[in-house]
Amino acid sequence: MASATLTVTVNGGIPPLSIQVGLLKNGTPVEHFGQASSFTHLFDDLEANNNYDVTIAGFNPAGGNTSLSISGTGITLTPISDTTPSEQDGKGYFVDFNFNS
Amino acid sequence: MKKTIFIIICICFICAQTKVAAQNNSSVNLDSVQLLPVRTANDLKTGNWQDVLTNFFQLGLSDLTGNNRAFNFKSSLFGLKLKTNPSLIVDTNYVKHSFDRNFQFNFSLGIDSSYHLNGYSAGFTWAAINKRDTTLINLTKSKTESVWAAAAAKFPQALINYRIKKFAKRTSQDSADAIMAKQAVSNMMKIGKFDASLLPNDFTAKDSINVIQAVFDAYDSAKASTMQMPLLTFTFNTAFSKRSSFDSAQLGFVYLQGLTKKGNPLELDLRANFRIKDTAVNNDRYRSVFTSSGGMNCVLIKSKAQASILEFKPYVEYDKIISGLFPGEKADYFYANADFRLRVTQNIWIPFTIKYDVKAGNFLGFLNVSANFSALRGLLKY
Incomplete structure (x- = not known):
């Protein structure tokens, strides 16, 4: 079994709306939740030999930014994945970490 | 001097x-x-x-x-x-x-x-x-939050399904379209302005994308009021x-x-x-x-x-x-x-x-x- 740890850190204020996180396995939603502030979340029990997407969408506080990173055991980021760590400025962001387990 | x-x-x-x-x-x-x-x-x-x-x-x-x-x-x-x-x-x-x-x-x-x-x-x-202090604006208990949560549950899945469909066709143009769609959404989120015309013509989930513009407008309005x-x-x-x-x-x-x-x-x-x-x-x-x-x-x-x-x-x-x-x-x-x-x-x-x-x-x-x-x-x- 593989696992992945997602870390999202909001800087310079609080996110005005929740940070929305989704886990999809081969395009099928597995898990979805929202968080109101910086957090770390463990996706465990990732089945081997599958392709996963961890999507994160959110808004930055005025003038602030958000840093995102993913790490884990038994996972390999694919070439189409956003890089990790990722620093997102601007008004909002949408990040997709795509990996094979 | x-x-x-x-x-x-x-x-x-x-x-x-x-x-x-x-x-x-x-x-x-x-x-x-x-x-x-x-x-x-x-x-x-x-x-x-x-x-x-x-x-x-x-x-x-x-x-x-x-x-x-x-x-x-x-x-x-x-x-x-x-x-x-x-x-x-x-x-x-x-x-x-x-x-x-x-x-x-x-x-x-x-x-x-x-x-x-x-x-x-x-x-x-x-x-x-x-x-x-606009850095402390909090809309998580407003109607905007529920609109955002609903949209955010849909558009990532729509993008990923579009990518899977396009990659399955195994042509360079289809792969480019899939990557372009994701990049367009990322850019639109960054600047806070959504334009469906920037998405590929065969991307069908444009409605879920357009809803996000209303969320940005609500946030801008909250900033102006603050x-x-x-x-x-x-x-x-x-x-x-x-x-x-x-x-x-x-x-x-x-x-x-x-x-x-x-x-x-x-x-x-x-x-x-x-x-x-x-x-x-x-x-x-x-x-x-x-x-x-x-x-x-x-x-x-x-x-x-x-x-x-x-x-x-x-x-x-x-x-x-x-x-x-x-x-x-x-x-x-x-x-x-x-x-x-x-x-x-x-x-x-x-x-x-x-x-x-x-x-x-x-x-x-x-x-x-x-x-x-x-x-x-x-x-x-x-």
Whole structure:
């Protein structure tokens, strides 16, 4: 079994709306939740030999930014994945970490 | 030679002010994180407000062409603490330091016409009420949150399913379309503007994308409303001559309240100040003055990005000299004034004031403004 740890850190204020996180396995939603502030979340029990997407969408506080990173055991980021760590400025962001387990 | 050195120092400080203001929390490093300067909020603040409460750091020069030049430094307590503990910028820590973010201190060094140090001053400003902090906007309990949550549950899945469908076709064009769709959504989230025409024609989930524009509009509206909320600050400053003898002290308050929710911002501006100054050389007589003003700050011109460019503030001013009247001087004055403030760069404003003495029927300040700019032009000829 593989696992992945997602870390999202909001800087310079609080996110005005929740940070929305989704886990999809081969395009099928597995898990979805929202968080109101910086957090770390463990996706465990990732089945081997599958392709996963961890999507994160959110808004930055005025003038602030958000840093995102993913790490884990038994996972390999694919070439189409956003890089990790990722620093997102601007008004909002949408990040997709795509990996094979 | 001294004038040349002073001009060079002025230019360096003007450049430093922009850089320092841009660096404020970007001087913090969290491992690989390099924070961006707090520009958006500052862009939207009126210059009136920026003078009252700085963001993190502010360097400035005053009375450049007069006989009492001064270098000024302001910082919030939070800005200082951030230097030693960068993790304070993280949201969970940030919210716990409300007092630090609303308490700023300042000091300045005075330089006379001979470019010698002629005194120093120090003080603080405390924002007892600061409802204008846009970094604390929280819409998680509003209807906007439910709209956002519903959209955010749909559009990532739509993008990924589109990618899987396109990749399955195994053509370079289809792969490029899939990557382009994801990149377009990321860019639109970053700039806060959604345009369905930027997505591939065969991307069918455009409705879920368009809903997000309404979320951005709600957030922008919340920011604009926050900028109109009350701000009440108390300020104390004291000054000393170069021999460290007491020169003056002042206590004041400023109350700002936005009056409009739409259109160009209009702001109520109330101020009062009590100042006591040592005016005597050979005796102990002090001069104390009470100053009060009330008016409206109006944004006349905004940029396309809604940043304030030119502001106009008409206001009335009443001054009462409580003690230390000079021979032949009146005890009170009543003025009708107008301030004009022009944004030159993102963080630099040029203000100038016209004063009209209602009782005496004289304009004051207008000629001084012209003379100052002429003198500045003269200094630059070298």
